[in-house]
Amino acid sequence: MGMGSDDVTETFGAGFLVRWLAAVAEDVDREADRLTELDSAIGDADHGANLKRGFAAVTETLANEPPATPGAVLTTAGRQLISTVGGASGPLYGTLLRRAGKALGEDGEVTRERLAEALGAGVAAVSQLGGAQVGDKTMLDALVPAVEGLRSSYEEAGAAAEKGALATVPLQARKGRASYLGERSIGHQDPGATSSALLFAALADTARAEGV
């Protein structure tokens, strides 16, 4: 473990990502009611429960059979999300992590910059899968700035994701069930962008706790 988050040669292994996803599971568990409340305003009120189930399954799988490489951690987690979430966030987050895991390949240690690049590939796959762009009031409004921020630091990624999620409030939804509401979707924070912000807040927390 090295000195600062701006040290681009700092590397981490599979364990760091396992601990990140465990932190996500804790945060999602704590925030599940809030996510579901946001989703009940413009969605079908299942986002919190769905993600709670999904990330609990991810944590259990990773604890029972810890993958050897950072890439395998993400592909395993992604596969688990697709199979357990039950809502649209399952294939979306599943694709994000699975594609990112593939991009990391077989390396045993990777840098933050590699992770940013890999998650960037994952975000592109999410955009393609759902056909959404930044500004459509979706998880991409948090994910795209988060990955951009991750090129600088973990803290920047967390802050950018949170800012992106808050910025969905005045937007009109153009994708997913919320888009059926038209102008009535304005004034509500997007649940998917909110859970995406949780992911990157947990990443920043994990990095800070480990001095990475």
Added chain:
Amino acid sequence: MRGSAQVSAVPAPVGIVLVSHSAAVAAAVAELARGLAGGGDLAPVLPAGGTPDGGLGTSSELICEAAKAVDRGAGVALLVDLGSAVLTVKALLAEGDELPEGARLVDAPFVEGAVAALVTASAGGDLDAVAAAASEAYAYRKE
């Protein structure tokens, strides 16, 4: 009963999976398609609806199980309703290896497409023909 030699001469049919957020909808549409597809040998069609615990949603496990069960080696046409059903099948096709070789998401209206797909598959149509017939159901205007 046909003789086994005769059966083996018939090309394997395309399998069809109907994916809905609701187990009841998927099962009912499968039943409807079987009923409307008429007499003779029907191509295999199975519902994959809802979540394994009986709730509304999409289950990749139910989808993959159904796809394997209808796969006769000639491809599997997956018809879906909306939202997570579409995204789950797309995600499985794009990233995964869980679906059988030759599985394809078919862009079609769910009910009309299911009937068209089953009629075409039962008549011996290949996967392209089944997909085209199901998609063509979009062109049928009701007003």
